[in-house]
Amino acid sequence: MVTSAAQGRVAHSEADYIARAETLAPSFAARAAEHDRTGSFPFENFRELSEACLLSLTVPAALGGPGAGARYAARVLGIIGKADPSTALVLSMHYINHLVMARSLTWPVRLSRKLARETVEGLALINALRVEPELGSPARGGLPATIARRTETGWRLTGHKIYSTGSPILKWYLVWARTDETEPRVGNFWCRRACRARASSRPGITTACAPAAATTSSSMMS
Structure with a gap:
């Protein structure tokens, strides 16, 4: 179960997910060339994704997340990928793991809930x-x-x-x-x-x- 504060951070519509990604994209694009040149990791991009509730996009609604499926995750990844492909690649791996967890019959329920909660409440990738x-x-x-x-x-x-x-x-x-x-x-x-x-x-x-x-x-x- 997630806290009420975490519930307040969750986006509630597909249009909102897309709008949030489009809002972040320009700053990601502006930083991408420097990260490529120096080989640095875009930590700030993931802080902003977390604050925008986009890290938890594919976490099931029953576990406190937006509950978006692969189709809407792909749309968000397309927007982020156009701005900074490296960020989108890392984000795609994270999304895929949560989608797999949500559909798996072999993932321990206790762990699924723990990972979902931490992703909803903060900066946590897998x-x-x-x-x-x-x-x-x-x-x-x-x-x-x-x-x-x-x-x-x-x-x-x-x-x-x-x-x-x-x-x-x-x-x-x-x-x-x-x-x-x-x-x-x-x-x-x-x-x-x-x-x-x-x-x-x-x-x-x-x-x-x-x-x-x-x-x-x-x-x-x-």
Whole structure:
């Protein structure tokens, strides 16, 4: 359940979503060239998207969000993409994950509600960590090298991922991994990003995560 303050921030019509995106687009476009030139991340764009209730666009209405479907999300992404394609790419990954959660029978309800609430109430994005140096994209098949070991406090993940779109601003990762069991199970482990990251000489992402609390694969339910 979301707070009354959060409910007040939610847009209530498709026309409003489009209008809010069109209002933000000029400032995104004005900053895009500088971000491209310097390789900097457009953090300010996502703060403005959050304030405009556009980060929660595809969060179901029952969980406090606008409840927009893929069609209206695509219209918003088209407006943002014309202004700053990089911002639209990160936003699209976030939207897709919430659309999948809303329709999935395997996502734990408690986690779905938690992620929805945090997205409605603040600046919180989610995306997957899947691609590995040796295996490449999981679309080609194979077992991930990232290992999940069950502990007293949850799952402990050990592995090396190359990238995740939007990683500088993500609050949650869906980490693709396999268990260390005799017959490994494969699933996506929900991992909340901690506030610290450490430098690494190896290419890829090196970050500190809280213990993985649950999984989202039908074959990997906690």
